[in-house]
Amino acid sequence: xxxxxxxxxxxxxxxxxVLEGGKPVVIPNAEGQxxxxxxxxxxxxxxxxxxxxxxxQAVTNVDRTVASVKRQMGTDRRVKxxxxxxxxxxxxxxxxxxxxxxxxxxxxxxxxxxVITVPAYFSDSQRQATKDAGKIAGLKVERIIxxxxxxxxxxxxxxSQSQKIMVYDLGGGTFDVSVIxxxxxxxxxxxxxxxxxxxxxxxxxxxxxxxxKEFRQQEGxxxxxxxxxxxxxxxxxxxxKKELSSAMTVQINLPFIATDSSGPKHMDLTLxxxxxxxxxxxxxxxxxxxxxxxxxxxxxxxSQLNMxxxxxxxxxxxxxxxxxxxxxxxxxxxxxxPDECVALGAAIQGGKMxxxxxxxxxxxxxxxxxxxxxxxxxxxxxxxxxxxxxxxxRYSQVFTTAANFQTAVDIKVLQxxxxxxxxxxxxxxxxxxxxxxxxxxxPQIEVTFDIDVNGILNVSAKDLGTGKEQSITxxxxxxxxxxxxxxxxxxxxxxxxxxxxxKEAIDIYNEAERxxxxxxQYLTEKKKELSREEKAEIKSAIRELQKIxxxxxxxxxxxxxxxRIKEAKDALDQIIW
Amino acid sequence: MADPYEILGVSRxxxxxxxxxxxxxxxxxxxxxxNLDNPKAAEEKFKQIQQAYQxxxxxxxxxxxxNSYGGGAQSGPYGNQGNPYGNQGNPYGGQGxxxxxxxxGxxGxxGxxGYGYGGQQQNTSTGYEKDNHLxxxxxxxxxxxYQEARTVLDGMEAGKRNARWYYYSACANAGLGNNxxxxxxxxxxxxxxxxxxxxxxxxxxxxxxGNWYQQRQRNYESPYAxxxxxxxxxxxxxxxxxxxCGGSGFCCGSPYGI
Numbered sequence: 001x002x003x004x005x006x007x008x009x010x011x012x013x014x015x016x017x018v019l020e021g022g023k024p025v026v027i028p029n030a031e032g033q034x035x036x037x038x039x040x041x042x043x044x045x046x047x048x049x050x051x052x053x054x055x056x057q058a059v060t061n062v063d064r065t066v067a068s069v070k071r072q073m074g075t076d077r078r079v080k081x082x083x084x085x086x087x088x089x090x091x092x093x094x095x096x097x098x099x100x101x102x103x104x105x106x107x108x109x110x111x112x113x114x115v116i117t118v119p120a121y122f123s124d125s126q127r128q129a130t131k132d133a134g135k136i137a138g139l140k141v142e143r144i145i146x147x148x149x150x151x152x153x154x155x156x157x158x159x160s161q162s163q164k165i166m167v168y169d170l171g172g173g174t175f176d177v178s179v180i181x182x183x184x185x186x187x188x189x190x191x192x193x194x195x196x197x198x199x200x201x202x203x204x205x206x207x208x209x210x211x212x213k214e215f216r217q218q219e220g221x222x223x224x225x226x227x228x229x230x231x232x233x234x235x236x237x238x239x240x241k242k243e244l245s246s247a248m249t250v251q252i253n254l255p256f257i258a259t260d261s262s263g264p265k266h267m268d269l270t271l272x273x274x275x276x277x278x279x280x281x282x283x284x285x286x287x288x289x290x291x292x293x294x295x296x297x298x299x300x301x302x303s304q305l306n307m308x309x310x311x312x313x314x315x316x317x318x319x320x321x322x323x324x325x326x327x328x329x330x331x332x333x334x335x336x337x338p339d340e341c342v343a344l345g346a347a348i349q350g351g352k353m354x355x356x357x358x359x360x361x362x363x364x365x366x367x368x369x370x371x372x373x374x375x376x377x378x379x380x381x382x383x384x385x386x387x388x389x390x391x392x393x394r395y396s397q398v399f400t401t402a403a404n405f406q407t408a409v410d411i412k413v414l415q416x417x418x419x420x421x422x423x424x425x426x427x428x429x430x431x432x433x434x435x436x437x438x439x440x441x442x443p444q445i446e447v448t449f450d451i452d453v454n455g456i457l458n459v460s461a462k463d464l465g466t467g468k469e470q471s472i473t474x475x476x477x478x479x480x481x482x483x484x485x486x487x488x489x490x491x492x493x494x495x496x497x498x499x500x501x502x503k504e505a506i507d508i509y510n511e512a513e514r515x516x517x518x519x520x521q522y523l524t525e526k527k528k529e530l531s532r533e534e535k536a537e538i539k540s541a542i543r544e545l546q547k548i549x550x551x552x553x554x555x556x557x558x559x560x561x562x563x564r565i566k567e568a569k570d571a572l573d574q575i576i577w
Numbered sequence: 578m579a580d581p582y583e584i585l586g587v588s589r590x591x592x593x594x595x596x597x598x599x600x601x602x603x604x605x606x607x608x609x610x611x612n613l614d615n616p617k618a619a620e621e622k623f624k625q626i627q628q629a630y631q632x633x634x635x636x637x638x639x640x641x642x643x644n645s646y647g648g649g650a651q652s653g654p655y656g657n658q659g660n661p662y663g664n665q666g667n668p669y670g671g672q673g674x675x676x677x678x679x680x681x682g683x684x685g686x687x688g689x690x691g692y693g694y695g696g697q698q699q700n701t702s703t704g705y706e707k708d709n710h711l712x713x714x715x716x717x718x719x720x721x722x723y724q725e726a727r728t729v730l731d732g733m734e735a736g737k738r739n740a741r742w743y744y745y746s747a748c749a750n751a752g753l754g755n756n757x758x759x760x761x762x763x764x765x766x767x768x769x770x771x772x773x774x775x776x777x778x779x780x781x782x783x784x785x786x787g788n789w790y791q792q793r794q795r796n797y798e799s800p801y802a803x804x805x806x807x808x809x810x811x812x813x814x815x816x817x818x819x820x821x822c823g824g825s826g827f828c829c830g831s832p833y834g835i
Contacts, residue, residue, distance in 0.1 A: 186601070186605055188601075352610065353610070353613065355613060360611075363605055363608055363610055363611055364610065365604060365608065374835070375835075376833040376834060376835055377833065377834035377835065380833075382833050389627070389631075390604070390627055392609065392620050392623055392624055392627075393624055393627045393628075394624040394627075394628070395628070396709055397709065398709045398712060398713050399833050399834065399835045400716075400833070400834055400835070401834055401835065402834025402835060403834070409835040410835070411835070436722075436725070438720070438722065439720070440834060441716075441720075441834070442716070442717070442720045442722060444713035444716055444717065444725070444729070445835065446709055446710075446713070450624075452620070453609050453610070453616075453620065464710065464713045464714075464717075464725070464728070464729045464732075465713075465717060465722060465724075465725030465726075465728055465729065466725070466728060467728055467732060
């Protein structure tokens with residue numbers, strides 16, 4: 001049976017792991033790193049770069065580089081590059097494709113199944129989008145699991161003693177906190193809370209803003225409109241943030257960041273840890289709300305926690321662990337690598353689902369992070385499923401019409417904790433028609449919410465009087481249709497072979513350029529030895545080749561172009577060699 | 578099988594600790610991941626266990642008052658079945674004092690206003706599918722939508738047909754003029770729960786008057802000449818209810834409007 005890999009598809013970095021001999025191990029990427037930047041770039045000649053190579057060229061190719069696409073998952077935003085629009089799912093799929101390929105090279109066998117992690121606080125449509133991204137990349141997503149749960153699984157694999165732990169997961173773009181009970185191989189989430197828009201990126205942004213402001217004050221130049229400069233500052237900010245986790249001060253040095261009439265300008269600033277903490281104090285403070293909510297939802301006090309586990313690169317910031325200590329009264333554990341433990345947990349779940357021996361006893365029981373309701377008369381959100389309900393789960397409730405002789409009802413599916421419908425997030429909407437005319441209160445409409453083991457919701461409504469039924473799997477308008485996914489899948493598959501073809505065509509183009517140069521050189525060198533006819537023949541062959549190449553842009557070269565260039569080039573080569 | 582205690586395999590007086598233990602053991606046994614050879618069937622069972630556990634724990638913390646499943650002696654599982662009708666006294670309440678409950682509830686109505694179901698709403702949201710459907714059938718019967726009532730009833734599994742099911746079926750069939758089936762089902766209901774006065778009253782009604790439907794109509798015209806006819810009273814209740822609640826957007830005696 002083929003392996004099921006575990007993928008932590010992060011906002012800034014991704015990590016892939018697999019179970020080997022009962023232990024999860026991180027798979028290094030083709031560049032030799034244990035994590036891969038979640039960055040995709042398209043070079044000027046149409047080549048696609050993913051990971052470290054994409055990150056390295058970001059400064060010089062800002063417009064064609066996509067980072068932190070995870071923040072857009074589940075929205076209908078599109079990234080437009082060279083006239084082509086990409087959905088967040090497609091960009092994520094490119095990252096997954098790279099991870100898949102790295103895993104295949106490491107394992108020496110094809111990989112087509114994966115467990116992918118998402119922030120616990122991801123909404124239904126964000127989960128669906130992640131699943132779709134996997135599908136586009138040619139991976140059967142065997143399970144979507146929550147990142148803190150995966151981390152707890154990696155931690156709890158060898159723990160037999162029952163205990164309650166808190167996972168504090170501050171990643172590149174999201175913050176999750178989960179209270180989890182581990183015992184006898186069962187990892188049971190008691191409560192989860194978080195903030196989908198809080199992560200390391202926000203800390204970087206604070207440094208960037210600070211540097212821009214300082215530079216403006218010193219030099220009177222506003223760099224915020226200069227995308228290349230901003231990109232350079234962003235990279236420097238991220239580096240500075242990381243360094244400040246161990247150093248007390250860091251020197252920010254960006255030569256030639258701008259030019260004005262007096263000549264080139266350089267950025268040379270000092271950032272102290274104290275200043276950094278002052279800039280980001282409120283961000284860290286925002287994590288305390290979810291922490292106390294998770295504890296109260298789990299119905300325990302901080303003192304009942306056996307352990308606090310830090311996950312996500314951002315927890316390396318000293319101020320974060322300080323805050324956690326202050327909130328829980330516990331010294332957070334530093335036993336696990338915060339960048340890798342999520343992927344390791346996903347690999348364990350993958351191994352279990354592939355039926356690997358010794359993992360029968362392991363079991364993840366997760367919860368739904370947000371309450372689910374429908375809108376009822378008066379704009380009220382009537383709950384069907386409370387947050388922190390263990391999944392999979394199903395719940396049915398009977399509703400009726402609000403007005404006399406109403407023949408259709410709109411089922412508006414809402415996610416969130418607020419009492420009124422308008423304050424919650426509308427995640428789906430459908431209409432049940434053909435209800436028999438009757439006084440209000442007579443028709444009986446059964447609404448059923450069904451959440452599967454991946455946390456994906458299916459809603460159905462049934463007119464009990466007629467047996468008529470309508471249902472939807474919640475895919476907000478932002479999500480891709482089946483056709484769109486199929487098309488993207490085909491494109492992704494085609495990309496692999498097309499990429500190869502394109503590369504060959506570009507190689508031919510470059511060779512042809514060399515041949516022209518060589519032909520011209522040949523003409524000059526052998527000026528005296530060549531007959532007039534021979535010269536004319538060479539010149540016409542060169543012209544012919546130049547004519548063909550003029551029509552072709554290397555950026556969108558096709559296999560056919562390559563073939564035609566090759567013909568003309570071969571003709572020229574024959575004469576001059 | 579709708580009894581959550583039965584699903585969890587614990588007795589009614591089990592401690593919270595025991596219930597939790599049983600729940601954990603069962604969730605572990607039936608989680609889809611623990612049954613990779615047959616995850617679909619396991620998932621189904623797992624969902625039942627989730628519902629049962631939530632229901633039982635809710636009862637443990639909130640007490641049995643409104644929501645006892647067969648806890649009350651009188652009318653079996655429907656004693657207070659999930660209480661879809663909010664606070665206004667459970668229409669199926671113990672028939673020891675059938676109408677006091679209802680009218681008592683009425684008194685408090687004003688206070689409930691638009692959506693003043695308050696804590697009781699919690700109770701409505703824990704019903705089982707079976708109860709949902711029976712409740713819906715009851716609502717159709719009370720409103721005179723007998724065909725719809727039959728559609729709901731006929732759609733229910735044979736295994737879930739209990740005395741209340743036969744009772745509603747008798748009402749619906751009588752309403753549709755299927756007197757033979759009505760009689761048969763009314764007797765079946767009464768024989769399943771011999772102590773239930775409602776069921777016996779219906780049998781008497783059907784036996785005595787031959788045409789239950791006409792009787793019902795007559796009663797309807799002169800409401801307070803109340804016979805022993807329970808269905809008629811329910812009818813009155815729903816009329817009164819609509820008046821009471823007019824314009825509030827919610828129909829008392831009914832679930833939430835959409």
